[in-house]
Amino acid sequence: MYKILEKVDYSDDVYMQVIEAPAVARVAQAGQFIVLRINEEGERIPLTIADFDRDQGTVTIVVQAIGKSTRQLQELGAGDNLANFIGPLGIPSDIENYGTVVMAGGGVGVAPVYPIARELKRAGNKVISIVAARTKNLLLWEDRMADVSDEVIVTTDDGSYGRKCLVTEPLKELCDAGGVDLVYAIGPGIMMKFCCKTTEPFGVKTLVSLNSIMVDGTGMCGACRVSVGGETRFVCVDGPEFDGHQVDFDELMARQRQYLEQEKISYDFYLECRGDAQCLA
Amino acid sequence: MSGIDKNSGKKRVKKTEIPRTAIPEQEPRVRATNFEEVSLGYTREQALVEASRCLQCKKPKCVAGCPVNIDIPEFIKALEEDDPAAAIAILKRKTSFPAVCGRVCPQEDQCEKVCLLGKKHEPVAIGRLERYAADWEASEGEAAIPEIAPAKGKKVGVVGSGPAGLTCAGDLAKMGYDVTIYEALHKPGGVLVYGIPEFRLPKSIVQRECEYVESLGVELKLDYVIGRTMTVDEMLDDGHDAVFIANGAGLPVFLNIPGENFNGVYSANEFLTRANLMKAYRFPDYDTPIKVGARVAVIGGGNVAMDAARTALRLGASVHLIYRRSMDELPARREEVHHAQEEGIDFHLLTNPLRIIGDQEGWVEEIEVIQMELGESDSSGRRRPVPVEGSELRIPVDTVIMAIGTRANPLLTKSTKNLELNKWGLIVADEHTLATSKEGVFAGGDIVTGAATVILAMGAGKIAARSIDRYLQGQPLLTAEEEDEIRASQEKAAAGAK
Numbered sequence: 001m002y003k004i005l006e007k008v009d010y011s012d013d014v015y016m017q018v019i020e021a022p023a024v025a026r027v028a029q030a031g032q033f034i035v036l037r038i039n040e041e042g043e044r045i046p047l048t049i050a051d052f053d054r055d056q057g058t059v060t061i062v063v064q065a066i067g068k069s070t071r072q073l074q075e076l077g078a079g080d081n082l083a084n085f086i087g088p089l090g091i092p093s094d095i096e097n098y099g100t101v102v103m104a105g106g107g108v109g110v111a112p113v114y115p116i117a118r119e120l121k122r123a124g125n126k127v128i129s130i131v132a133a134r135t136k137n138l139l140l141w142e143d144r145m146a147d148v149s150d151e152v153i154v155t156t157d158d159g160s161y162g163r164k165c166l167v168t169e170p171l172k173e174l175c176d177a178g179g180v181d182l183v184y185a186i187g188p189g190i191m192m193k194f195c196c197k198t199t200e201p202f203g204v205k206t207l208v209s210l211n212s213i214m215v216d217g218t219g220m221c222g223a224c225r226v227s228v229g230g231e232t233r234f235v236c237v238d239g240p241e242f243d244g245h246q247v248d249f250d251e252l253m254a255r256q257r258q259y260l261e262q263e264k265i266s267y268d269f270y271l272e273c274r275g276d277a278q279c280l281a
Numbered sequence: 282m283s284g285i286d287k288n289s290g291k292k293r294v295k296k297t298e299i300p301r302t303a304i305p306e307q308e309p310r311v312r313a314t315n316f317e318e319v320s321l322g323y324t325r326e327q328a329l330v331e332a333s334r335c336l337q338c339k340k341p342k343c344v345a346g347c348p349v350n351i352d353i354p355e356f357i358k359a360l361e362e363d364d365p366a367a368a369i370a371i372l373k374r375k376t377s378f379p380a381v382c383g384r385v386c387p388q389e390d391q392c393e394k395v396c397l398l399g400k401k402h403e404p405v406a407i408g409r410l411e412r413y414a415a416d417w418e419a420s421e422g423e424a425a426i427p428e429i430a431p432a433k434g435k436k437v438g439v440v441g442s443g444p445a446g447l448t449c450a451g452d453l454a455k456m457g458y459d460v461t462i463y464e465a466l467h468k469p470g471g472v473l474v475y476g477i478p479e480f481r482l483p484k485s486i487v488q489r490e491c492e493y494v495e496s497l498g499v500e501l502k503l504d505y506v507i508g509r510t511m512t513v514d515e516m517l518d519d520g521h522d523a524v525f526i527a528n529g530a531g532l533p534v535f536l537n538i539p540g541e542n543f544n545g546v547y548s549a550n551e552f553l554t555r556a557n558l559m560k561a562y563r564f565p566d567y568d569t570p571i572k573v574g575a576r577v578a579v580i581g582g583g584n585v586a587m588d589a590a591r592t593a594l595r596l597g598a599s600v601h602l603i604y605r606r607s608m609d610e611l612p613a614r615r616e617e618v619h620h621a622q623e624e625g626i627d628f629h630l631l632t633n634p635l636r637i638i639g640d641q642e643g644w645v646e647e648i649e650v651i652q653m654e655l656g657e658s659d660s661s662g663r664r665r666p667v668p669v670e671g672s673e674l675r676i677p678v679d680t681v682i683m684a685i686g687t688r689a690n691p692l693l694t695k696s697t698k699n700l701e702l703n704k705w706g707l708i709v710a711d712e713h714t715l716a717t718s719k720e721g722v723f724a725g726g727d728i729v730t731g732a733a734t735v736i737l738a739m740g741a742g743k744i745a746a747r748s749i750d751r752y753l754q755g756q757p758l759l760t761a762e763e764e765d766e767i768r769a770s771q772e773k774a775a776a777g778a779k
């Protein structure tokens with residue numbers, strides 16, 4: 001059992017949880033993820049390590065509720081327990097002094113960007129962060145990003161806060177101005193795809209963190225496979241970070257839709273029965 | 282049955298006259314729609330009859346046919362005398378999990394293959410009797426609590442809770458060691474729990490075996506990925522006096538044909554893990570989904586392929602099994618092939634997949650295959666299948682399951698210093714002691730042999746426990762007698778080769 005120590009709702013759908021998992025926190029590094037299971041009937045869902053505290057033995061996750069499991073998780077709070085919490089998984093980010101790095105985070109993608117930005121800053125990079133969201137109340141961790149960045153640019157699709165534009169606009173401007181040595185783009189598949197399209201003509205190396213569907217997270221099932229540079233790779237053990245210019249995003253996004261039909265059944269079943277023991281039985 | 286032996290007419294009924302006792306099974310049409318166990322096991326009466334068939338050979342060939350040399354005539358004798366408690370005690374001298382082996386051992390290639398009765402008649406149903414004794418213990422026997430030696434004050438770490446890891450851990454605990462198993466998944470049992478389906482090996486049996494090992498004092502740490510949560514080197518630094526690596530060979534292999542990343546293409550590992558470990562067959566009561574269309578193609582011909590095919594069938598699909606060699610070469614257990622045929626799996630033998638064809642949205646639509654014919658024999662003595670020109674054919678399918686084998690997962694081995702691997706990434710371990718190139722580290726099961734069998738993995742667990750015990754007591758890993766024995770057998774083999 002893994003205890004939830006703290007829970008904060010950032011909006012109706014986005015929340016943060018701090019979980020007691022000393023074995024994971026002990027060796028967690030920026031860029032890695034965990035797999036958790038809520039209860040005995042639960043599926044194994046992968047979530048990025050948004051922060052960790054080795055002394056306290058805790059790991060922080062930031063989650064967007066988009067389906068059954070993430071919604072059910074949202075309903076748990078401090079004092080509740082998770083059945084399983086496995087990690088840290090995946091290969092950590094390669095932290096070096098690259099020079100100037102642009103960190104682009106879209107939606108909940110900002111959370112996984114944070115620990116990477118922090119480490120890159122520590123390593124001496126100049127960190128320019130673009131924090132993007134659809135609308136103001138979905139904007140995440142602007143303050144935390146400011147703490148670890150030399151400059152923060154905020155964008156919202158609807159202009160309710162910061163610049164009214166997509167994340168790719170300031171990204172293009174920064175590339176145009178020159179001097180960008182590395183870009184990190186983390187967020188929904190479509191956002192990463194267009195960030196990569198933006199940086200490609202400039203030849204600026206762009207790393208993305210892929211969120212393929214997973215089961216075990218240890219290289220055993222192959223559910224997470226993705227084409228990178230024409231070769232099949234497993235996101236959970238070969239990634240989750242890859243050179244975005246090599247990733248077949250269309251295939252990635254198609255593969256994410258594999259269970260749409262079942263996910264809807266599961267979600268409806270859950271909403272209908274929520275809390276109703278008789279219905280669930 | 283004709284060959285009545287006139288000379289052995291001492292007994293009232295000649296043993297050779299008794300036909301091999303059939304085992305009750307669920308009707309094929311019924312079981313094709315449920316996940317309950319296919320085979321129902323012998324009744325007491327049936328077990329008595331079958332046990333009475335054994336000739337109690339003075340030089341029993343069957344014992345040598347069993348990879349762990351179970352004292353087969355002895356345990357069968359006990360059953361014949363209606364003493365299943367004695368039978369189980371005899372079995373447990375050599376195997377930790379008779380309920381598992383009795384069900385899944387490829388008996389027809391091992392103990393039963395060489396049974397003397399099988400020369401002229403049908404062999405004794407050794408596996409079924411083994412299962413009977415184990416099931417009797419579970420339902421009626423008193424849980425025998427083995428003797429546990431006084432604590433030795435030494436700590437051993439075991440990586441993986443498959444048959445190799447569980448066996449080694451259990452044996453070491455009985456010897457008085459402080460043992461912890463580290464398992465990556467959220468349930469113990471290895472392939473027994475995530476791979477082999479419920480209808481062949483009920484998960485309650487695996488759970489019982491795991492609980493038994495825990496009852497011996499073994500600590501089971503789940504959710505622990507060695508190579509990530511902790512490395513083998515850290516285990517050694519952090520108080521473990523020895524480590525046994527038994528992490529299996531769980532990396533799925535794909536064919537590398539076009540279209541393998543279309544939606545609807547699964548590795549058998551993923552398909553079976555979703556169905557068994559995650560219980561997707563009970564979706565949406567269990568959260569993990571599985572997608573099986575109306576028509577499924579399974580590629581391969583081993584136990585894994587049969588399990589995937591029969592699972593897909595039970596989830597409502599009509600199933601094509603595509604295998605590139607002929608029926609004679611099919612590596613799956615005979616019984617499973619027979620069951621699959623009875624249940625209505627459509628076998629396409631001498632057929633090889635060329636590519637998978639998908640639709641606009643990236644979903645599987647068809648699989649293109651080519652007919653094969655048997656050509657020249659290859660180095661293994663098997664005739665090599667070669668494609669028949671112009672025989673390409675397309676089969677419409679919604680799902681394709683790749684069951685063509687597994688390899689070593691490099692996650693653990695890559696993170697371990699000074700661990701010698703062979704060219705397939707398997708750990709190199711001494712055949713007789715299972716010692717690796719790394720001091721204090723032993724390895725066994727599928728990670729050493731490549732994908733093999735439950736009983737071989739279990740045997741490896743026993744050898745490892747013995748070696749680790751000797752290592753921790755500062756003794757040579759092999760006794761002088763054992764070394765002599767090995768030398769003698771090698772000399773004999775060398776002489777034979779001349």
Ligand SMILES: Cc1cc2nc3c(=O)[nH]c(=O)nc-3n(C[C@H](O)[C@H](O)[C@H](O)COP(=O)(O)OP(=O)(O)OC[C@H]3O[C@@H](n4cnc5c(N)ncnc54)[C@H](O)[C@@H]3O)c2cc1C
Nearest residue numbers: 045046047048062063064067068069070211212213256263
């Ligand atoms: C390495 C990795 C790190 C991740 N980190 C985070 C994170 O930090 N925060 C966060 O909110 N989410 C993260 N995700 C995505 C998260 O795992 C999924 O949102 C979650 O599994 C959905 O479960 P569900 O039952 O709530 O929704 P479902 O009902 O399973 O899915 C609802 C929708 O989400 C899509 N979907 C399903 N699984 C995934 C997936 N693995 N990735 C993307 N889309 C998916 C489906 O196609 C569907 O449209 C990460 C995924 C990976 C692989």
Ligand SMILES: Cc1cc2nc3c(=O)[nH]c(=O)nc-3n(C[C@H](O)[C@H](O)[C@H](O)COP(=O)(O)OP(=O)(O)OC[C@H]3O[C@@H](n4cnc5c(N)ncnc54)[C@H](O)[C@@H]3O)c2cc1C
Nearest residue numbers: 441443444445465471472476507529726727733734735738
């Ligand atoms: C579908 C299927 C059907 C089969 N049918 C038969 C049959 O009928 N008869 C038969 O005899 N054999 C059969 N086999 C083969 C048999 O199951 C295996 O040979 C046997 O289980 C190997 O045992 P093992 O202990 O070496 O490894 P496994 O059973 O593979 O167990 C390894 C364990 O280690 C864990 N692990 C892996 N990596 C790590 C890590 N880094 N850290 C911690 N833990 C880790 C795994 O999660 C797993 O639990 C079948 C195999 C499959 C896949």
Ligand code: SF4
Nearest residue numbers: 347382386391392408
């Ligand atoms: S363990 Fe397997 S090979 Fe040995 S006697 Fe039992 S069924 Fe036969």
Ligand code: SF4
Nearest residue numbers: 335336338343396397
């Ligand atoms: S070889 Fe066959 S008949 Fe002889 S002891 Fe073994 S099981 Fe019995």
Ligand code: FES
Nearest residue numbers: 217219221222236
């Ligand atoms: S999630 Fe199973 S191999 Fe990556």
